[in-house]
Amino acid sequence: MISADQASSTSSPVANPSATDTVNRDFDLGRYLQERREQVESALHSSITVVYPEKIYEAMRYSLLAGGKRLRPILCLATCELTGGTLEMAMPTACALEMIHTMSLIHDDLPAMDNDDYRRGKLTNHKVFGDDIAILAGDGLLAYAFEYVAVHTQGVAPERLLKVVARLGHAVAATGLVGGQVVDLDSEGETDITLEKLNFIHTHKTGALLEASVVSGAELSSADSETLKQLTRYARNIGLAFQIIDDVLDITATYEELGKTAGKDLQAQKATYPSLWGIDESRRQAQALVQEAKGALAEFGDKALPLMAIADYITARKS
Ligand code: GRG
Numbered sequence: 220m221i222s223a224d225q226a227s228s229t230s231s232p233v234a235n236p237s238a239t240d241t242v243n244r245d246f247d248l249g250r251y252l253q254e255r256r257e258q259v260e261s262a263l264h265s266s267i268t269v270v271y272p273e274k275i276y277e278a279m280r281y282s283l284l285a286g287g288k289r290l291r292p293i294l295c296l297a298t299c300e301l302t303g304g305t306l307e308m309a310m311p312t313a314c315a316l317e318m319i320h321t322m323s324l325i326h327d328d329l330p331a332m333d334n335d336d337y338r339r340g341k342l343t344n345h346k347v348f349g350d351d352i353a354i355l356a357g358d359g360l361l362a363y364a365f366e367y368v369a370v371h372t373q374g375v376a377p378e379r380l381l382k383v384v385a386r387l388g389h390a391v392a393a394t395g396l397v398g399g400q401v402v403d404l405d406s407e408g409e410t411d412i413t414l415e416k417l418n419f420i421h422t423h424k425t426g427a428l429l430e431a432s433v434v435s436g437a438e439l440s441s442a443d444s445e446t447l448k449q450l451t452r453y454a455r456n457i458g459l460a461f462q463i464i465d466d467v468l469d470i471t472a473t474y475e476e477l478g479k480t481a482g483k484d485l486q487a488q489k490a491t492y493p494s495l496w497g498i499d500e501s502r503r504q505a506q507a508l509v510q511e512a513k514g515a516l517a518e519f520g521d522k523a524l525p526l527m528a529i530a531d532y533i534t535a536r537k538s
Pocket residue numbers: 286287288289290320322323324326327332339361391396397400424425462465538
């Protein structure tokens with residue numbers, strides 16, 4: 220594979236393990252994630268009020284507040300802080316990222332897409348509210364995400380905010396999630412899928428929003444172009460590692476761990492990284508990408524401890 224910078228490459232791994240493994244020793248990631256999750260949960264809870272027509276607001280809140288790791292908002296908050304910004308500056312974008320992610324899960328679970336009954340340990344949106352309302356709940360969350368960033372962001376120069384809004388749009392559009400999903404749907408049942416195509420699917424379907432999460436946080440503050448470049452490198456590597464582990468967990472984890480039906484990829488005859496490489500090699504490739512990601516943070520020193528630890532968490536996670 221696989222350098223995330225050249226995810227279309229089909230050659231051998233190029234990830235470059237660096238001397239950053241030891242940096243995480245004194246950082247309490249569990250506590251950090253718990254604290255940030257609570258802040259994000261609280262902001263998300265107050266982001267949507269139920270008014271008439273109640274049904275749609277309830278459907279939007281049902282999925283948005285159903286839990287989940289909140290990885291995308293946490294990444295955005297972490298890079299904003301890393302680059303000299305504040306949590307307050309980044310929280311509306313962090314919430315918008317979670318709204319976009321949640322809408323993509325709602326649509327992904329629909330019968331016309333992956334047809335899933337469970338998500339985040341609960342019945343999927345369409346199982347509770349029906350396909351029609353689930354589609355509209357996704358649409359509602361997507362549109363509201365952009366309104367939310369534009370209306371609620373404070374203390375950020377307008378030209379920076381505009382860049383962030385454009386970045387979010389790019390990550391969602393045919394250039395990102397939508398494009399990845401189209402190729403994914405087209406590839407179902409394709410037994411001889413190339414690594415290049417698999418990488419296309421996942422750098423778009425999964426990687427684009429993770430990259431936007433990392434880079435938008437830095438864009439909101441005063442990050443210079445070199446900093447954005449290194450953070451983009453970090454993001455692309457963790458994005459691909461995240462998906463490889465997602466594929467592995469679909470095989471190795473249980474419903475209780477995942478909060479959704481396990482083994483779906485095999486059932487849908489989807490080509491995955493483990494189907495190309497096997498489970499052990501997939502884990503090894505993900506680990507190499509994480510090392511490469513951590514290497515991109517070298518210049519930030521201890522300030523990057525949260526991002527370093529999050530990179531490790533991506534391969535260590537059980538859900
Ligand atoms: C974006 C307009 C628009 C439409 C959606 C359905 C679709 C197009 C794209 C699919 C995107 C998708 C569901 C990608 C999978 C990404 C992924 C690995 C999700 C799991 O993320 P986690 O593990 O989930 O972070 P939690 O529940 O923890 O948030």
